[in-house]
Structure formats: structure tokens, C-alpha cells
Amino acid sequence: MLAAPGLVFVTLGLLLPLALMLRNSLNRYDPSELMISAVTAENYLKFFGDAFYQEVLWRTVWISGLSTAICLVAGVPVAYFLARHVSALAKRMLLIVILVPLLIGNAVRTSAWMLILNDKGVLAAFLGLFGHEGPLGLMYSAQGVIIGLVSVLLPFMIITLNSVFESIDQNLEDAGQSLGAGHFTIMRRIVLPLAMPGVLAGSVLCFILSMNAYATPVLIGGPTFHMMAPTVYQQIAKVMNWPFGAALAFILMAVTLILTVGVSVVVQRRYRKWSE
Amino acid sequence: MPDVVLQDVAKHYGPAVAVANMSLRIGDGELVALLGPSGCGKTTTLRMIGGFVETTSGCITVGGRDVTALPPNRRNMGFVFQNYALFPHMTVAQNVAFGLEMRGVNRSDTDRKVREALVRVRLAQYADRLPRQLSGGQQQRVALARALVIEPDVLLLDEPLSNLDASLRQEMKIEIRQLQQSLGLTTIFVTHDQDEAMSTADRMVLMYNGKVEQVGPPDEVYGAPRSVFAAGFLGIPNLLPGQMLPGQQGFRLEAGPVLRLSGQAAVAGRCFLALRPEVISIHAAPPSDAENCLAGRVEIMTYHGSAVEYQLRTDIGLTLTARAVAPGLGGPALLPEGSRAWLSWPATAGVTVSEN
Missing domain, CATH: 2.40.50.100 (RNA polymerase II/Efflux pump adaptor protein, barrel-sandwich hybrid domain)
Structure with missing residues (x-):
């Protein structure tokens, strides 16, 4: 019964708007009258008929996948180091440092990246000291967006991985070592397989967050770099095409869901034997 | 089988002394028990021999070879952990095969040796089980098989019986002793239980506060304790x-x-x-x-x-x-x-x- 207020809140606050959006996505759009009540698939057909929007979706997927992969590669060593080689006090301090990016608002943090990444910015000035000339080309580029995304997603990855590394018995690594395995082999054969639930959770988290990223693609990507979340916003708030915006939002949600659930099922099937 | 020699081995954690200048020779094929209350330095000593804890000073040799600076994976020692530390995501056979794989033993030799090792600990029919599907005593025997299959120079056991119930403990005690005798393996094991040490070991090393209190065959130490601590600890x-x-x-x-x-x-x-x-x-x-x-x-x-x-x-x-x-x-x-x-x-x- 204690769950009742929560359930009511989730129903009213999440499912109801979603149902409303679903309904909107089936409506018809007219430039003069805006939304006309109807039941039609034309908004979805428009997406699948227009290469531009498919390209936006594809870009969103690969940017998110790549950002997640970078977070994973960068996060594993940091999280492992924190779990194994750092005293309790130092770890608390370092975790706070790692969490700092999350304490700063999205727009503020991204603006700071703009100051760093632009062609006359901090990074350009720094590289200039070493003789680098010409524009960096990081602003308004995929690389810039990925840098911005990784900077905010990495803390999520590190914290998720850290807790799973800490739950792995150090004796297992010692046992591996006494049997002749080096550090790399222990990581590959013992630690990572056992950390798989955490790797999966961290990756899913990062992927979902970057699929839905808004501020970073808008501010660093600029007006010609399109990803899904800003496009949804543009349709709903600028073009006032609510039905199409709603359809785009549903497509984004469906693709995110299919990809994360799909990957989770594949990974879990491989490791289910012992993890249940 | 080589002997193990500890010469003035010490371990300090900052100002705290875990093990103070310990010298000890464990003979070829001998079974020695490091015995003492918790915090006496016995486990630290064992982990220094295994290479998991760095020595502050002193040197450790195995069969004349100085291993003090070697990492555990280059010491060729079998280590049985108190909680067995079996790899939970690998089957019993995969656990036992792990050390052979690391040594680059070919597939057919590995299969044969794994089978032999599992027969030796009477677990042949459990080869494809996962560790969590086994009882404590069975897990213990897998850990033993895994440590023995690599033909180690020395076998190290950390409180091997403490997680077993009384009747199983008696059984494993005999089993460990028999395995050790039949293989002629130089063995060091850590325990806080004087009965366990006395009934299993050729010699026992009684430790207290990081120092060796008394070394000798069980009957000698029990019959003639040399200090109040030794007498009290031996009951x-x-x-x-x-x-x-x-x-x-x-x-x-x-x-x-x-x-x-x-x-x-x-x-x-x-x-x-x-x-x-x-x-x-x-x-x-x-x-x-x-x-x-x-x-x-x-x-x-x-x-x-x-x-x-x-x-x-x-x-x-x-x-x-x-x-x-x-x-x-x-x-x-x-x-x-x-x-x-x-x-x-x-x-x-x-x-x-x-x-x-």
C-alpha cells in the first residue's frame, strides 16, 4: 500500500502524457490550423519516407554508441583503479571530483566546452604554444559533440562500474595470479566477465542519456548538426507540428528501447549461466 | 620438492609491525602449520610467501631460488584461499584447467590432467558443475585440485578448514594430509586452531604479535611450551x-x-x-x-x-x-x-x- 502514492504519481506524471503524445502522433498537421484530430499513420510514414530524418536518427545512434564505447574504455581503468588501489578517504575525494560535472547545469557546462573547443578558444591557444596553427574544427562537428557527451556521461559510467568492481572478491584476482595469470589476463578472463552486469548497466545508462541529449548537440553541434532530441523540440516548439514531433519522439523512444533491450538480452544470454 | 627459507622476513605497515624479522626453514616435503591467534602475523607471512604481500625486508627462497621480488604468477606456488576463491563464472573443470591454460599446456594434456586432478579429489562427476552448485567441502576440494594441478613447488593453505562444519573438517584434515604425503609436497598452512595444527602438521610454528614464539613438532611444543602465551594458547x-x-x-x-x-x-x-x-x-x-x-x-x-x-x-x-x-x-x-x-x-x- 505504501507503493500507492508512487504508482499514482508515475501513472499521472509519465504514462498519461505518453498516452497523450501517442494520440497526438496520430493526428494530422495543417500549417494554418496546426493540429487536426485524426487517426493516421502519415507522420510515421513521413519519417520513413524522408532520408533527412533517417539520417538524423542514424547520426544520433552512432554518436551515442561511440560516446558510450569511449566512456566504457575510459571508465574501466578509472573505476578499477578506484576500487582496488585507492584508500577509502582518497576514493571519497576522487569520487566527488568525478561527480563535479554532474553538479553543473547542462547548458553551463556545455558553454564552457564551447569556450574550450572553439577555433579561438582555450584549447586552440594551448596547442598554439606548441606551434599548432589553423582552425581546430571541433566546434560544430561530431568530434566536438562526442567530447561534450563523454564529459558528462563518464561519471555515470565510472560510478556504476566502480560499485561492481568493488563487489568482486579480490581473492579471485589473487587466485588467478597464483595460477600464473598476468594482470591483463586476469582483467579479461576474471574481472570483466564478472563485472558484466555493471558494464551493461553503465552502458545502457550512457546510451540512453546520449540518445536523448539536447544541450550538447544544440550548443556544440550548432544549427546544422542534427540529432533527435533537438529535432523533436524544433518540430514541437518552432514549427508547431505537434503530431510529427510526437511521432519523432516515439520513434526515438522505440529505437532506444529496442537497442538497449536487444543488447541486454544478447549479453545476458551469454552470461546468464552463472549470473542468475 | 624444494625447501622454503625465510630469512629475517619482516612486514611493516607504517609504524605497525605485522611480522618482525622472521627466520624459518620449511624442509623438502614438510607440512608446517603457522599457528596463532588472529592478528599474530600468520596470514601476512603466508601471503608474503605467496607473493601477495610485499616484504618490507628480508628474503624468501624456494629451493635456493630467491623469489622475494617475484610476482605471484611467477612463483609457481599453489594457493588455497580461506573462501576458496573459485571463479564463479567457470565450471569446476574450467577452474581446474585455468592454471594449465596459463602455462600453455596443450588441450589434450590439459583435459587429461584436469580429469586426473578431479579424480584425485573424488569430484570427477562434478566437472561441468558451477562452483555455487557444490557444497562447501566440495568447493574446498576443487580449490585444492586447482592448486595441485599446476604441480606447484609449494602448497600454501590459508585457514583451509575454517569454513567447514566439524565432521567435514575432520575428513578434509585427513584428506589434505594424505594428498600432501602422497605427493611429497612442501606445504605451509595457516590456522588459529591448535588441534588442527597438532593433528596435521609435521612441525608447528606458534606465532604471537608478529613474532615466532616457538617452533617444533606438535608433541614437543605441546609437551614443553616455552612461554606463558604458548602454554595458554595450547590449552x-x-x-x-x-x-x-x-x-x-x-x-x-x-x-x-x-x-x-x-x-x-x-x-x-x-x-x-x-x-x-x-x-x-x-x-x-x-x-x-x-x-x-x-x-x-x-x-x-x-x-x-x-x-x-x-x-x-x-x-x-x-x-x-x-x-x-x-x-x-x-x-x-x-x-x-x-x-x-x-x-x-x-x-x-x-x-x-x-x-x-
Whole structure:
């Protein structure tokens, strides 16, 4: 019964708007009258008929996948180091440092990246000291967006991985070592397989967050770099095409869901034997 | 099989000394128990031998080869962890095969050796199970098979029996001993249980506060503990404070009386007479020809089946524990709590131990 207020809140606050959006996505759009009540698939057909929007979706997927992969590669060593080689006090301090990016608002943090990444910015000035000339080309580029995304997603990855590394018995690594395995082999054969639930959770988290990223693609990507979340916003708030915006939002949600659930099922099937 | 030599090995954690200058030689094929209470440095010592803890100073050699600076994966030692540390995501066979794989042993040899190792610990039919599907004793045997299959120079066991119930512990104790004997393996194991150490080891190393208190075969250490700590830890409850009389004529108790004592080395100053409960006889009436006799009142009587243990408060204020054979097995009749009794023991019984 204690769950009742929560359930009511989730129903009213999440499912109801979603149902409303679903309904909107089936409506018809007219430039003069805006939304006309109807039941039609034309908004979805428009997406699948227009290469531009498919390209936006594809870009969103690969940017998110790549950002997640970078977070994973960068996060594993940091999280492992924190779990194994750092005293309790130092770890608390370092975790706070790692969490700092999350304490700063999205727009503020991204603006700071703009100051760093632009062609006359901090990074350009720094590289200039070493003789680098010409524009960096990081602003308004995929690389810039990925840098911005990784900077905010990495803390999520590190914290998720850290807790799973800490739950792995150090004796297992010692046992591996006494049997002749080096550090790399222990990581590959013992630690990572056992950390798989955490790797999966961290990756899913990062992927979902970057699929839905808004501020970073808008501010660093600029007006010609399109990803899904800003496009949804543009349709709903600028073009006032609510039905199409709603359809785009549903497509984004469906693709995110299919990809994360799909990957989770594949990974879990491989490791289910012992993890249940 | 090589021997293991520890020379002035020490481990300091900042100002705290975990192990202080320890020197010890473990002979070829010998089974040595590191025994002591928790925090005595026994596990640290074992982990230094295994390479998991760096030594602060000193050197460790195995068969003449200095391994002090080698990482664990290059020491060729089998290590059995207290919690077994089986890889939970690998089957029993994969666990056992892991060390062979690391050594680049080919597939067919690996399969054969794994099978042999599992047969040796009587787990052949469990090869494809996961560790969590096995009982504690079975997991322990997998850990043993995994450590032995790599043909290690030395076998190291950290509290191997502490997670097992009493009957299984007895069984594993015998099994470990038999395996060790049949392979002639130099073995070091850590325990806090003196029974376990005494019944398994060729020699035991009694440790306290990071130092070796006493080394020797179990009967020698138990029969002649050299310190109050050793006597207490080995389960000798009767430690009577006093002083030896000149010329080893006797032992003057601090409580007053002089006891007859023979065959003891001289100990200067305050010392203790350690009397095992089994050497003290209990009587319902004053014995006529006892060399040493103290009268008192039975405080606690504990019946153990084959033996009866009495705790007596003597008239001179000392509390003594005596262990008598049960009445049905030829021992004296039971003396109820509160009854008057007399304790006696021969002059040759007991050993004097120094204060520290």
C-alpha cells in the first residue's frame, strides 16, 4: 500500500502524457490550423519516407554508441583503479571530483566546452604554444559533440562500474595470479566477465542519456548538426507540428528501447549461466 | 620438492609491525602449520610467501631460488584461499584447467590432467558443475585440485578448514594430509586452531604479535611450551605463578606452599608452572603417597563422556583444572559440585615457563 502514492504519481506524471503524445502522433498537421484530430499513420510514414530524418536518427545512434564505447574504455581503468588501489578517504575525494560535472547545469557546462573547443578558444591557444596553427574544427562537428557527451556521461559510467568492481572478491584476482595469470589476463578472463552486469548497466545508462541529449548537440553541434532530441523540440516548439514531433519522439523512444533491450538480452544470454 | 627459507622476513605497515624479522626453514616435503591467534602475523607471512604481500625486508627462497621480488604468477606456488576463491563464472573443470591454460599446456594434456586432478579429489562427476552448485567441502576440494594441478613447488593453505562444519573438517584434515604425503609436497598452512595444527602438521610454528614464539613438532611444543602465551594458547589452563628454588629443589608458589619439582631446567626470577589437566589426579579423600597435593572445593564439574573435567578452588586461593577418566572407564567416582576434593600430581609433571 505504501507503493500507492508512487504508482499514482508515475501513472499521472509519465504514462498519461505518453498516452497523450501517442494520440497526438496520430493526428494530422495543417500549417494554418496546426493540429487536426485524426487517426493516421502519415507522420510515421513521413519519417520513413524522408532520408533527412533517417539520417538524423542514424547520426544520433552512432554518436551515442561511440560516446558510450569511449566512456566504457575510459571508465574501466578509472573505476578499477578506484576500487582496488585507492584508500577509502582518497576514493571519497576522487569520487566527488568525478561527480563535479554532474553538479553543473547542462547548458553551463556545455558553454564552457564551447569556450574550450572553439577555433579561438582555450584549447586552440594551448596547442598554439606548441606551434599548432589553423582552425581546430571541433566546434560544430561530431568530434566536438562526442567530447561534450563523454564529459558528462563518464561519471555515470565510472560510478556504476566502480560499485561492481568493488563487489568482486579480490581473492579471485589473487587466485588467478597464483595460477600464473598476468594482470591483463586476469582483467579479461576474471574481472570483466564478472563485472558484466555493471558494464551493461553503465552502458545502457550512457546510451540512453546520449540518445536523448539536447544541450550538447544544440550548443556544440550548432544549427546544422542534427540529432533527435533537438529535432523533436524544433518540430514541437518552432514549427508547431505537434503530431510529427510526437511521432519523432516515439520513434526515438522505440529505437532506444529496442537497442538497449536487444543488447541486454544478447549479453545476458551469454552470461546468464552463472549470473542468475 | 624444494625447501622454503625465510630469512629475517619482516612486514611493516607504517609504524605497525605485522611480522618482525622472521627466520624459518620449511624442509623438502614438510607440512608446517603457522599457528596463532588472529592478528599474530600468520596470514601476512603466508601471503608474503605467496607473493601477495610485499616484504618490507628480508628474503624468501624456494629451493635456493630467491623469489622475494617475484610476482605471484611467477612463483609457481599453489594457493588455497580461506573462501576458496573459485571463479564463479567457470565450471569446476574450467577452474581446474585455468592454471594449465596459463602455462600453455596443450588441450589434450590439459583435459587429461584436469580429469586426473578431479579424480584425485573424488569430484570427477562434478566437472561441468558451477562452483555455487557444490557444497562447501566440495568447493574446498576443487580449490585444492586447482592448486595441485599446476604441480606447484609449494602448497600454501590459508585457514583451509575454517569454513567447514566439524565432521567435514575432520575428513578434509585427513584428506589434505594424505594428498600432501602422497605427493611429497612442501606445504605451509595457516590456522588459529591448535588441534588442527597438532593433528596435521609435521612441525608447528606458534606465532604471537608478529613474532615466532616457538617452533617444533606438535608433541614437543605441546609437551614443553616455552612461554606463558604458548602454554595458554595450547590449552593448558593451569599456570601457577611462583619461583624456582635454588638447585631446582622445588617450586615456591606465590600463594605460599613449596611444590616438589624434578627434571626442570633452571628459570631465574618469576615464572609459571604449567600443569596440563590430564596430569592432575582428583581424589575424594587425602591421598597417602602424593608428591604434590592441594585440597579444595569442586566449583564446576563438566562431563565429556570419556572424561570428566573438574575446576577446583583450592584452599590457597588458586583455581586449578583437572581432567579425570570417566567413572565407567576406570576413573574415580563423580565428585559433585561443592564437594571437597584433593588434587595430586607427580614431581615430574608440568613444565616451568618464563613470564614472556
